[in-house]
Amino acid sequence: MGTLNLLLYVRHPVDWINSFFNQVIKAHRVTITDIDTFSIENDRLANFLDIETHVARWRTHGGDPTITVRPYTHRTDVIGTFLDWIGAEKRGLSPRSVASDFSVDPNPAADETSLRVLLDVKRRMKDRPLEDLAAAMTRAHQALRDRWTGTPGLANLGFLSETERRMVEQRYAAQYDGLLKRFGQAGYKDLETGKPFRYVARESLREVLPHEKALASEIVAGL
Incomplete structure (x- = not known):
């Protein structure tokens, strides 16, 4: 078997946590209580x-593979970068035409209104079986998904306070920066954290507006 080649995308820890928090609210x-x-x-x-x-785990299980690391932000052309990495044009593929097949984000971030509705649904389902929660979240996704795809500025939502941001930077950013430097990506500055974003206090997501409560109630009632 030939050498295994791996392309790994890494995301700044502050950006990763902001995205992670958005996704766990969406999770079925x-x-x-978890949230x-x-x-x-x-x-x-x-x-x-x-x-x-x-990265060490990939090395262990990949038989000492050749690893390429690239930084990731929500603006990263993942498919385009991958096609360039494998030499798509040399293989007779058109990167532009192939990438167009993957132009729709399969897992978009939820906007602020959707997050409040989803949390209200979860709150209403607190004492119900997990299977019922999953069913309610499926209905919620169906009701809200049109708000997510293509909505401008979603990736700019931040849920960490300034104190938390500094704490995350202190604990994890050095490892991130060091990894990029080791793999020839030193000086990469196009980070989501390097541009303005709208901070949303996690506590404020509890302040559900009347029309959002009505939608959450309708979602749960339909089970």
Whole structure:
């Protein structure tokens, strides 16, 4: 067997956590208790952000592969970068035509209104079986998904306070920066954290507006 070649995308830890929090609210089997107790000091979160361990794991199980690392932001052309990495044009492929087949984000971020509705649904389902929660979230996704795809500025939502941002930077950014430097990406500055974003206090997502409550109630009532 030939040498295994791996292309790994890594994301700045602050950006990753902001995205992660958005996605766990959307998750079908994550409960309101899980979200209410969310903390950047969680051991599982620390494991996710230990990217050096993840790279080492790939080396161990990949038979000492050749690894290429690229930084990722929501503006990264993942498909285009991958096609360029494999030399698509040399293989007779047109990167532009192939990439167009993957132009729709399969897992878009939810906007602020959707997040409040989803949390209200989870809150209403707090004492129900997990299967019922999953069913309610499926209905919620169907009701809200049109709000997610193509909505401008979604990736600019930030859920970490300034204190939390500094804490995450102190704990994890050095590993991220060091990894990029080691793999020839030193000086990469096009980070989501390097541009303005709208901070949304996690506590404010509890302040559900009347029309959002009505939608959450309708979603749960339809089970």
